[in-house]
Amino acid sequence: MSAEIFYDDDADLSVIQGRKVAVIGYGSQGHAHALSLRDSGVDVRIGLAEGSKSKAKAEEEGLRVLPTAEAAAEADVIMILAPDTAQRTIYAEDIAPNLKKGDALFFGHGLNIRYGLITPPADVDVAMVAPKGPGHLVRRQFVDGKGVPALIAVEQDATGNAQALALSWAKAIGGTRAGVIKTTFTEETETDLFGEQVVLCGGTTALIQNGFETLTEAGYQPEVAYFEVLHELKLIVDLLYEGGIARMRYSISDTAEFGDLTRGPRIISPTVKEEMRKILGEIQDGTFARELIAEEDAGRPTFTKLRKEGEEHPVEEVGKKLRGLMSWVDRPITETA
Ligand SMILES: NC(=O)C1=CN([C@@H]2O[C@H](COP(=O)(O)OP(=O)(O)OC[C@H]3O[C@@H](n4cnc5c(N)ncnc54)[C@H](OP(=O)(O)O)[C@@H]3O)[C@@H](O)[C@H]2O)C=CC1
Ligand SMILES: CC[C@](O)(C(C)=O)C(=O)O
Numbered sequence: 001m002s003a004e005i006f007y008d009d010d011a012d013l014s015v016i017q018g019r020k021v022a023v024i025g026y027g028s029q030g031h032a033h034a035l036s037l038r039d040s041g042v043d044v045r046i047g048l049a050e051g052s053k054s055k056a057k058a059e060e061e062g063l064r065v066l067p068t069a070e071a072a073a074e075a076d077v078i079m080i081l082a083p084d085t086a087q088r089t090i091y092a093e094d095i096a097p098n099l100k101k102g103d104a105l106f107f108g109h110g111l112n113i114r115y116g117l118i119t120p121p122a123d124v125d126v127a128m129v130a131p132k133g134p135g136h137l138v139r140r141q142f143v144d145g146k147g148v149p150a151l152i153a154v155e156q157d158a159t160g161n162a163q164a165l166a167l168s169w170a171k172a173i174g175g176t177r178a179g180v181i182k183t184t185f186t187e188e189t190e191t192d193l194f195g196e197q198v199v200l201c202g203g204t205t206a207l208i209q210n211g212f213e214t215l216t217e218a219g220y221q222p223e224v225a226y227f228e229v230l231h232e233l234k235l236i237v238d239l240l241y242e243g244g245i246a247r248m249r250y251s252i253s254d255t256a257e258f259g260d261l262t263r264g265p266r267i268i269s270p271t272v273k274e275e276m277r278k279i280l281g282e283i284q285d286g287t288f289a290r291e292l293i294a295e296e297d298a299g300r301p302t303f304t305k306l307r308k309e310g311e312e313h314p315v316e317e318v319g320k321k322l323r324g325l326m327s328w329v330d331r332p333i334t335e336t337a
């Protein structure tokens, strides 16, 4: 069965324009959804905790910021775009007491529903609009007249309107310009976690760091290693994005292509694929989610240590220096949020 994909003409913007929206959190996804909804003519307010660091940024954009509970009480569509690990507490303390029959509870990722960390009442719609890209690029592409693809899912359709509402939201943030696929909370959660751990983030950063270390430990200049395994990766990925693996292989030299075809499978070997299956198993059986929540509850000891080690990796130091000399590359994320 092929995927059900929706484009602009399949979605009605007036559905979300007729509602009162609260976006809880104003970080990577929160600022992107809120600003693009606002630009699409939607009545948006932001919910943040007292003393939030994000409050000033949202207010600078002219958005109305309220304490989370007040924003939830005022709105009839509440989108939780705070970190996944914070959502169960925000929901229990500030959202659940303010949910009214017929409200819609929205998510940008399915983790809290998939693993039973949040259980909404039966009389509200529960749906998801999950962009398949980082929030800052979701916003940048919207502003540029483009869009990042998204997934929608309906977990609970109390009003009979949940899918139309999710599609309308997806249109308001540019998703239907690129294509919005209908899925389930389970499929979105498991594939998203797999993608970020194995390929997009975990796999890629480990590949870059190990490639960089291998070259510099062999005595090559760090600057040469940086350009080779990190900077050029973006240019190669641009070709993959434009035309898939075949387009990239068309553009590289035959020498590179022969090396790609004969050496690539030695790096991502059957043992690596076996580990990928193991990681997928840990996602499916809830092991990863339990580890994530336990880590949060313990005050993030492992997360903090590994994050610091990553920040101190030599590839970061040389990268900072080289990017500083290329004005067109250095686009600080703080430009928007
Ligand atoms: N990052 C991404 O690009 C993607 C994220 N998602 C999903 O979107 C959701 C949001 O992720 P992301 O954008 O990365 O989140 P961020 O880490 O960027 O969210 C930070 C924001 O949440 C606020 N926040 C933190 N704790 C609370 C709280 N207790 N009450 C209210 N606000 C709070 C922060 O406020 P303060 O400034 O005060 O700390 C800040 O405004 C997640 O479900 C994630 O899986 C989905 C697709 C991609
Ligand atoms: C790839 C990481 C992501 O899933 C995303 C930007 O889509 C996330 O959770 O941030």
Ligand SMILES: [Mg+2]
Residues within 6 Å of the ligand: 109, 192, 193, 196
């Ligand atoms: Mg994710």
Ligand SMILES: [Mg+2]
Residues within 6 Å of the ligand: 131, 132, 133, 192, 196
């Ligand atoms: Mg993702």
